[in-house]
Amino acid sequence: MRNYPFPFLHSLAASIVLLSSFSALADTALADTALADAANEAHEANDGIFFAAKEKTFYFANKTTYTPLQNSSTLRNQIFPELNNSTEFNLRFKLRRSDNSTFQGDVSEFLSHDGRYRLFNANGKVEKTSAPSVSFSPTSPRSPLTAQINEVYWNQNVTDAFQVTAGKKRVVWGSGITVNPGDVINPPKDPNNPNNVREGAWLSQLEWTGNNFAATVIAVPEVENDAQGIPLKMLNFTKQSENTSQQHLLTAAKMYALLLETDIIGAVFLSNRYASDKNNSTKLMASASHVFSNTLETHGEILWYQLEQQNDSNTQSRFVLGLRYMKWDDVTLSGEWYHQGNGMSRNDFRHVIQLANYSSPQLENSTSPALNSLKNAQFISQNYLIAGVNLTKVGSDDFSINVSTKNSLMDGSGVFWGQLVWSVTQALELSFVGNLSYALHKNWGVDNGTAAGEHVTENDLQPWRYQTFFQLKAFL
Amino acid sequence: MSYNLNAAIKFLSRRFLKIRLFHSSLFDVAFFRVAFFLALFTFENSQQALADSEAETIVSHYDEIMGPQTFESEMEMISTREDGSTRQYIMKSLKSGDDKFRIWFLGPASVLGQEILRVGDNSWVYIPTLKRASRIANRDSFQGGDFNNADILKVNYRLDYSSQVLQKTPGKIKVELKAKTDGTAYDRIILVVGDKDFQPLEGQYFGTSGKILRSAVFSETTEFQKGHKRPKRISMKNEVSQGRNTILIFKTFKTNVMPPSQRFSLSDLGK
Numbered sequence: 206m207r208n209y210p211f212p213f214l215h216s217l218a219a220s221i222v223l224l225s226s227f228s229a230l231a232d233t234a235l236a237d238t239a240l241a242d243a244a245n246e247a248h249e250a251n252d253g254i255f256f257a258a259k260e261k262t263f264y265f266a267n268k269t270t271y272t273p274l275q276n277s278s279t280l281r282n283q284i285f286p287e288l289n290n291s292t293e294f295n296l297r298f299k300l301r302r303s304d305n306s307t308f309q310g311d312v313s314e315f316l317s318h319d320g321r322y323r324l325f326n327a328n329g330k331v332e333k334t335s336a337p338s339v340s341f342s343p344t345s346p347r348s349p350l351t352a353q354i355n356e357v358y359w360n361q362n363v364t365d366a367f368q369v370t371a372g373k374k375r376v377v378w379g380s381g382i383t384v385n386p387g388d389v390i391n392p393p394k395d396p397n398n399p400n401n402v403r404e405g406a407w408l409s410q411l412e413w414t415g416n417n418f419a420a421t422v423i424a425v426p427e428v429e430n431d432a433q434g435i436p437l438k439m440l441n442f443t444k445q446s447e448n449t450s451q452q453h454l455l456t457a458a459k460m461y462a463l464l465l466e467t468d469i470i471g472a473v474f475l476s477n478r479y480a481s482d483k484n485n486s487t488k489l490m491a492s493a494s495h496v497f498s499n500t501l502e503t504h505g506e507i508l509w510y511q512l513e514q515q516n517d518s519n520t521q522s523r524f525v526l527g528l529r530y531m532k533w534d535d536v537t538l539s540g541e542w543y544h545q546g547n548g549m550s551r552n553d554f555r556h557v558i559q560l561a562n563y564s565s566p567q568l569e570n571s572t573s574p575a576l577n578s579l580k581n582a583q584f585i586s587q588n589y590l591i592a593g594v595n596l597t598k599v600g601s602d603d604f605s606i607n608v609s610t611k612n613s614l615m616d617g618s619g620v621f622w623g624q625l626v627w628s629v630t631q632a633l634e635l636s637f638v639g640n641l642s643y644a645l646h647k648n649w650g651v652d653n654g655t656a657a658g659e660h661v662t663e664n665d666l667q668p669w670r671y672q673t674f675f676q677l678k679a680f681l
Numbered sequence: 682m683s684y685n686l687n688a689a690i691k692f693l694s695r696r697f698l699k700i701r702l703f704h705s706s707l708f709d710v711a712f713f714r715v716a717f718f719l720a721l722f723t724f725e726n727s728q729q730a731l732a733d734s735e736a737e738t739i740v741s742h743y744d745e746i747m748g749p750q751t752f753e754s755e756m757e758m759i760s761t762r763e764d765g766s767t768r769q770y771i772m773k774s775l776k777s778g779d780d781k782f783r784i785w786f787l788g789p790a791s792v793l794g795q796e797i798l799r800v801g802d803n804s805w806v807y808i809p810t811l812k813r814a815s816r817i818a819n820r821d822s823f824q825g826g827d828f829n830n831a832d833i834l835k836v837n838y839r840l841d842y843s844s845q846v847l848q849k850t851p852g853k854i855k856v857e858l859k860a861k862t863d864g865t866a867y868d869r870i871i872l873v874v875g876d877k878d879f880q881p882l883e884g885q886y887f888g889t890s891g892k893i894l895r896s897a898v899f900s901e902t903t904e905f906q907k908g909h910k911r912p913k914r915i916s917m918k919n920e921v922s923q924g925r926n927t928i929l930i931f932k933t934f935k936t937n938v939m940p941p942s943q944r945f946s947l948s949d950l951g952k
Contacts, residue, residue: 680790
């Protein structure tokens, strides 16, 4: 099947149709029907300590992304689309069998079209190329139609204090805003837009909740592969080198307490296989959050862990320390310092870059696995500053602006992320987003070892210099 | 002045009380002088104490009407902006004791699943898209409307404010509340309540600068449950931004519920 050739026109047409439909309907229909129904349901359900009302949200989001590519000496023989149009149909629901039993889910179906394919040639220069073939097969990595199960789980209150949860759920324990170093269970957040990642992990959980404290035990079998969000193989893994199978299970225990007006969390993780760190090791996590003077929220989150390549005594840590200033009604300022002990030092980074530049272009992928792993990494070096401003009212209540920047302290490069949101109605939202990759000073990058003596920063590992997208999101 | 006071006390002690405690008139004067001031002081204090006690009684009645020890309610909130456009929200709330409160948003769809929890001076909002709870400030606007978080989540004033009666007019009592700590949403509140049933009628809310921030009108006193009457509608006018106001309508209000304590735990958010 060939790709849809005009993703931008598709998006524009869809947006115009939806805008005209929803802007006319949303205010009246929502006010008269949806909310009245919700109120009536809530009223009719008032026969116990609530909770009988059905809760479901359906939204449609159409997003067009334009990503002009930049020449990159570290990207060779790889194909990227410069245009993408993605339509998401999302359903969030909460079904109640009784006051004590709920079944909840957050599932999405994506229809995606790519266009303007570009290839990084052997010299790292961008050139036009034909579109790769795609397949609707559910196991195909290039299928235009994909499903994602963010969450689907059952929750049972065995007693008022004791709860059982089973299914796929995103369990976030730490207090970090843009990054949770103590989270070894879920897919990582997008530091610039934490709303982007909602996917959880398959798990079972027992929780005992008391007055201002809670104790949790959790078991997370690792999923080896899945199709359209359905796990095809989990827990039992094939060890290819020995042609044997072993079980990969992560277990964790957590204690939460509200002490001295402070959220305090301590957790211990044990697994025979982590994504990158030492196997068969214990990880410890701690987190705290406190608000001073009703305006300044401070938080910290740390994970202690052991590295696979090192001896047992080599314990390192990842932590985030952050502030959130909430003095003004319409403005929130936030800042976080993120440190990862196993991040690259400047020398490590220089070594990887020089290795990639000296290696044969055709063999680049195989000769520099470290480089390939870095291309998809959100954090490469050891220290980052992430700052953000959230303006909930810009001129009118209908407009809000979020900006954030993630800056590497190793070479001064970073990504600036800005979002303007226009809430046309309560049911219709338009977003304009821009990502700008920057380097405060090019010479702060590492020497790539070539005769030209070029400097390479962390940002040079990504294929774009800037990226924009427009999204229309409608709640039904 | 001092001489005149001495002479007056001397005269009073000799002429009317006709007693001599001490041989020296000088001691007599001193004794009566101290006694007079003590009596005056005690009288003034007792008057003040009576006034304070009355004000506290009124505020306690207000608390019992607006935020009894436990209740659950369903509310509709309609915010009107400067341009005349409105935003509408449907919520459920649950209160336990003086310091625990929880809210579930039921509509519109864009906020469905959001929850707010307050325990003591700590408040959190759970955002379903983030799958986590974040702390919020009491003074923040509640869903962008003209109530702030504390207006909704901290419905009891007795613990946070000291009070005094300012004025009594036929049918109405005006009470002034002053914040005991800086953690409150307002620095000063003037409440007008009915003189018989203590039902709130009006409110004015002031910031630390002394400037009026909001004014409220309480109306449609309704007996939601036998023996418990309260205003069904609160209209909060924004005195800083002209043209803005928010109406909170209580659809149901049920007292003496027995919520499990786990409903007020951070780990229960989102479930």
